[in-house]
Amino acid sequence: MALRHAVLAALLDGEYSGYQLAKAFDIGVANFWHAVPQQLYTELAKLEKEGLVAGRQVIQESRPNKRLFRVTDAGQAELERFAADVSKPSFIRDDLLVKVQAADRVGTGPVIEQLDERAAAADAKIELLGKLLLRLRGDVDEDEFLRTGERIGPYLTCLRGLSFEREHREWCLRIAAVLRERRTEHAER
Amino acid sequence: MALRHAVLAALLDGEYSGYQLAKAFDIGVANFWHAVPQQLYTELAKLEKEGLVAGRQVIQESRPNKRLFRVTDAGQAELERFAADVSKPSFIRDDLLVKVQAADRVGTGPVIEQLDERAAAADAKIELLGKLLLRLRGDVDEDEFLRTGERIGPYLTCLRGLSFEREHREWCLRIAAVLRERRTEHAER
DNA sequence: TCTGTCTAGTCATAGAGTTGAGTATCGGGA
DNA sequence: TCCCGATACTCAACTCTATGACTAGACAGA
Known part of the structure; x- marks a missing residue:
């Protein structure tokens, strides 16, 4: 709720x-x-x-x-x-991870494609969030803003969003690379 | 679905x-x-x-x-x-972030507490996931396992989970520190 | 002129997720 | 002896979330 x-x-x-x-x-x-x-x-x-x-x-x-x-x-x-009052721990809930879980039992082609798309989407989001952060903090530097800024709540949540997107991108790229390599090796055998 | x-x-x-x-x-x-x-x-x-x-x-x-x-x-x-078929992009959905968003407009005490708890919970999860990964890959090293392992799907998703928890912990600790410092400075004035 | 997009919403319903209670047996510890 | 916790489920009610279909005027561009 x-x-x-x-x-x-x-x-x-x-x-x-x-x-x-x-x-x-x-x-x-x-x-x-x-x-x-x-x-x-x-x-x-x-x-x-x-x-x-x-x-x-x-x-x-x-x-x-x-x-x-x-x-x-x-x-x-x-x-x-x-x-x-206490809130439940958060968790990722992502269709794409369901697909990756099944990755070596289903066709990996479409999954690799989606990983690439996700990485690109994450990239776009990263840039957007970067700009948003800049706008929120104005001209001062981050630490300074976090110490003295009037309203830092939205800034803090954006930081979380940014780190999430970054990790997501890295993971997508790495997994796509792993799955690609396995396809190649498989083809060679 | x-x-x-x-x-x-x-x-x-x-x-x-x-x-x-x-x-x-x-x-x-x-x-x-x-x-x-x-x-x-x-x-x-x-x-x-x-x-x-x-x-x-x-x-x-x-x-x-x-x-x-x-x-x-x-x-x-x-x-x-x-x-x-395509899946929608994922997002975090977390009560705690709602609280942080409102952080400078509500009492920060309970929020700081919850951030600490979350960081601890993330820590526990990180250890758990580390062990799970070790169990999944057996004795071989990660890269080797990812290249040649039989079933890597669950391993890959655990990697995502691990990175998520790590980021979550870092963020919680940092935000808790920021909010703590602001409380102190406020008290001094 | 026609189409599409933006503003600014309403209504209805399907589907997903949560909560709580209840059933039943076994084995271990106080 | 009695209660707790683990195994192994079912049923019912409810809330929350998501989707699709509509209305309606203003304005921009082909």
Whole structure:
């Protein structure tokens, strides 16, 4: 039940509409929680009913009206409560790893391809996160920012995302190489 | 819908009962897919109904009878098919990161504690995985094993698990240190 | 003019995952 | 003797997450 808390945490940085929140989620929050827009709309509606966020209508001229949400005091308290109780350990949950587990019992061709694609996707994400980090910390250097920055939460989670993507890329490349070599050796025999 | 495939992949290494599978999942498969026993029982029943696994009753004297499952040809084909179609990119989904995201807006005390606990848990997991890897590759060295080993799938996924846990530990320790220092500085002011 | 994309959402439903309780037998230790 | 933990499961209810199908106006480019 942490989507609600992820939403609350994301709304700490300002007012967002469901639509904007979906975008903000894609960059940033996506490092530790993924959600499609529909989920966010649903969650915002629930949170509003429970009084954890408050919405206000914004009439717009040249585009559809929207509702901006902010965290209420009750929402803040709920986050506080959430932060204090224990959370289950995290784990990777990845289709691709299922495929690799079966790797020497199924055709490796498509798996190798997907490993390459993943590595490339990770690369793209790494660059994106690098830029995001730079933007978040401004001109100061990282250690300095982490000591004195106003709002470091998002920065810290991005660091985790970055290290995850890096490791993921390295692993993908290495495994793809291993599987390739085995194919070659097999062909030679 | 990859639990079914994780189950199939796990059953590649031999016959298991639901109970044994649950254990096997805890070590090994847990690196990329987590499931509680009930899910496995349910999934095995579904897979059997669809003919992807076959079960056979084993009568036991001093303990409850059990049903051992193995992958059928149809199951093998299903895995093959699964390996070939694209899978969505993976992501971390972790309560703790939600908390860190909100870190400078909620009490950091409990969060720091949880970071420490996580680091310790990761440490334990790292040791466990190290032993598992050693057991899987036997006496040969890693590169040699990866080139010539019979069954490297589980080894490769464990490598991913290991690197994930290492990164996770490093991150937890660093973030805990950052948050601690900020508390101190705050207290001094 | 037509198509596509962006903004800004709603509704319904399927599927996946979690939680809790319950059944039954065996063997070991206090 | 009695309870605990391991083996080996089943059933039911529930929540959370994901997917697909829709609406509707504005604007940009072919």
